[in-house]
Amino acid sequence: MSDTKGCSHISGCELYPRFSLKGALRIWQERYCNSPTQHQRCERFIRSNAGKPVPATLLPNGEEIPT
Amino acid sequence: MPSWVFHDYWPWWLGAIFFGGFVVGIWLLERRLLGVSGSYAAAIELTRQEDEAARRLDEADPQALDEALLRATLEAFGPEAVAEFEKEMAATPSDTAAVAAPRKLLPRSVHVTFLVMLAVGGAIGALAQGTWQLRFDLGVVHEALTGGGVTSLLVLGFGGVLVGLGTRMAGGCTSGHGLSGCSRLVPTSLVSTGTFFGTAIATSFLLEVLAR
Secondary structure, three states, X not given: OOOOOOOOOXXXXXXXXXXXXXXXXXXXXXXXXXXXXXXXXXXXXXXXXXXXXXXXXXOOOOXXXXX | OOOOOOOOOOOHHHHHHHHHHHHHHHHHHHOOOOOHHHXXXXXXXXXXXXXXXXXXXXXXXXXXXXXXXXXXXXXXXXXHHXXXXXXXXXXXXXXXXXXXXXXXXXXXXXXXXXXXXXXXXXXXXXHHHOXXXXXXXXXXXXXHHHOOHHHHHHHHXXXXXXXXXXXXXXOOOHHHHHHXXXXXXXXXXXXXXXXXXXXXHHHHHXXXXXXX
């Protein structure tokens, strides 16, 4: 299901491990992080590549986790 | 120290072993990437926005955080897509389960200690080499170009500001991009490192010529 040629930022991403904690949350990894092309749509990836701050609560779709 | 270890500088391979060992070690032990400018920014709280968000995550009730994440997931993909995905997950073993636990935010004292120890390590290296001394200049070329004195300090300060701005704009420095990024073949790190090292080499040659 997952592709190893996904996002190169996985190792440093604060949210990626959290997405592994519950089955339903892994949909983020599947739809963004592990996809060879779709990870480029991730707002965290885009901001990081632009040298902008990436808040830990920022979801790949650009929404914030309501903490 | 034996003469084959130290000449004017440490031999390149010894430095490479230390740097590489540290980058790999910090990853194996802490699952963190080396980044000196990141530590510097954290030490002076330039990364307050990121830190506050990370702190909120760290301090959030785990169950409430789970629920919030699940709500956000359902909103993002829709209940049907999530249910369908869960069915697929149940039918197909996934290799994403074996990942490290979420990282905890490092306190500022850790970053400060790291930065102080960089200077201490450099001093120990110079002491071991027998070359440690207090210096108030940047060498012959810098003095020849700036004329020394206040001008020299102003040029030095201006250069420092440019380096700081460039590092923030590039999202990293020689350690973050050069070591952690290039070793993972991150495209932006490859471009950044090529740019700042290329520019540094060209500038060094230019200054050498101008100083003659």
